[in-house]
Amino acid sequence: MSTTLPTVPQSPETGTARVKRGMAEQLKGGVIMDVVTPEQAKIAEDAGAVAVMALERVPADIRKDGGVARMSDPDMIEGIIDAVSIPVMAKSRIGHFVEAQVLQSLGVDYIDESEVLTPADEVNHSDKWAFTTPFVCGATNLGEALRRIGEGAAMIRSKGEAGTGNVVEAVRHLRQIKNEIARLRGFDNNELYAAAKELRAPYEIVKEVAALGKLPVVLFSAGGVATPADAALMRQLGAEGVFVGSGIFKSGDPAKRAAAIVKATTFYDDPKVIAEASRNLGEAMVGINCDTLPEAERYANRGW
Amino acid sequence: MNTPVIGVLALQGDVREHLTALAAAGAEARTVRRPAELDGVEGLVIPGGESTTMSKLAALFGMLEPLRERVRAGMPVYGTCAGMIMLAEKILDPRSGQETVGGIDMIVRRNAFGRQNESFEAAVEVDGVEGGPVEGVFIRAPWVESVGAEVRVLAEYGGHVVAVRQGNALATSFHPELTGDHRLHRFFTDMVRSAR
Numbered sequence: 001m002s003t004t005l006p007t008v009p010q011s012p013e014t015g016t017a018r019v020k021r022g023m024a025e026q027l028k029g030g031v032i033m034d035v036v037t038p039e040q041a042k043i044a045e046d047a048g049a050v051a052v053m054a055l056e057r058v059p060a061d062i063r064k065d066g067g068v069a070r071m072s073d074p075d076m077i078e079g080i081i082d083a084v085s086i087p088v089m090a091k092s093r094i095g096h097f098v099e100a101q102v103l104q105s106l107g108v109d110y111i112d113e114s115e116v117l118t119p120a121d122e123v124n125h126s127d128k129w130a131f132t133t134p135f136v137c138g139a140t141n142l143g144e145a146l147r148r149i150g151e152g153a154a155m156i157r158s159k160g161e162a163g164t165g166n167v168v169e170a171v172r173h174l175r176q177i178k179n180e181i182a183r184l185r186g187f188d189n190n191e192l193y194a195a196a197k198e199l200r201a202p203y204e205i206v207k208e209v210a211a212l213g214k215l216p217v218v219l220f221s222a223g224g225v226a227t228p229a230d231a232a233l234m235r236q237l238g239a240e241g242v243f244v245g246s247g248i249f250k251s252g253d254p255a256k257r258a259a260a261i262v263k264a265t266t267f268y269d270d271p272k273v274i275a276e277a278s279r280n281l282g283e284a285m286v287g288i289n290c291d292t293l294p295e296a297e298r299y300a301n302r303g304w
Numbered sequence: 305m306n307t308p309v310i311g312v313l314a315l316q317g318d319v320r321e322h323l324t325a326l327a328a329a330g331a332e333a334r335t336v337r338r339p340a341e342l343d344g345v346e347g348l349v350i351p352g353g354e355s356t357t358m359s360k361l362a363a364l365f366g367m368l369e370p371l372r373e374r375v376r377a378g379m380p381v382y383g384t385c386a387g388m389i390m391l392a393e394k395i396l397d398p399r400s401g402q403e404t405v406g407g408i409d410m411i412v413r414r415n416a417f418g419r420q421n422e423s424f425e426a427a428v429e430v431d432g433v434e435g436g437p438v439e440g441v442f443i444r445a446p447w448v449e450s451v452g453a454e455v456r457v458l459a460e461y462g463g464h465v466v467a468v469r470q471g472n473a474l475a476t477s478f479h480p481e482l483t484g485d486h487r488l489h490r491f492f493t494d495m496v497r498s499a500r
Contacts, residue, residue, distance in 0.1 A: 048361060
């Protein structure tokens, strides 16, 4: 599948690659927050979130509760859509294209085909070109990111290790993606074919990335951000914006922490602003040491 | 000396695309996040993004008043999508505490064309921009509900006003920065030159 953008149509056309990717461009420099109720959605909006992710349980609780995690109740998603004017995203299981169809019919602005939910297909991700609603997908490395873009993803995020409050995995994924892009930059045309094979990604997109020096879609960080300094770290490492999941509403003072993370994301290169934003935020979420996580409980291993 | 220095308000949104388009249009483009950085530019682009977020950050970091002063004093300014909302004197149904810079005597309706599933691209004729219609990319786009006597309507789409100009202030509902068509950025760069 080519990712060349089409020329402008004479009659209005919805769901084009440019409209889907362009939507994510508007979110850049911003914070997207996980919320489980309309009240939390309003707190996020008031704190300056650029979008909210509507879900039934934040990743920290999904971890605690165990069992199969699925798409959220449509009533709950609609309640959040009605509560705020900023964009609303929602999660489908990997490969569960019917959950994605339902989310599209509800009018969500972005679908996250997410490893935080229990995968529905062990081989295939959803065909995202088939949808008008754009998709964001997680990636741990460049090959994974480019395979998702090949399937139609209009935005990429690191996977991180959601629900741990530990940023180490997100740092690893972002550095990995950046380093692999830098390596592609040095390749000549002959080498790009082998690189595509090695990355197990479509050649056309590999070539595009080598020329651009970046992904052809927006790259955010996700997984484990709990403090303003975490958010600024991800930005300095090259993320164009930040998802914050459990880190806000599992903390002592969500409204204050949310506003502080927004500030630090905008002024990510100004330690004075980050210091100011970090003062007196109350208790951060407790967090989990990723080294002690059993393999089966690592969400980043889901998807391929 | 002849190259105009144009800033892009870089609190949030598609800043990089505007920097690229301005450079292609012959301007020296810089990011502006602080009042001191605003002093160094001759014109300013307010990009697309989330208008509620942008408005909050502008207030929080002391940018609203300096922006209002410069716009009142006649600094050329161009707003796309969220930027259009920031330039409106009045927003229909604003979120609580959502303040604008103002500069164009118009009432703007946010997300007027609908949610993301209704976002679209279409050809738009813009008065004063030669060479045929521009590529209009509308993303959860606003439209102009009504304008004052001083405002010139430059483009309509589907019966709604989507591009306006009042003096040195220009606004479009759509995002020319997401296309390779830099005619509107050249149009604005010329406005900055003429304002000298």
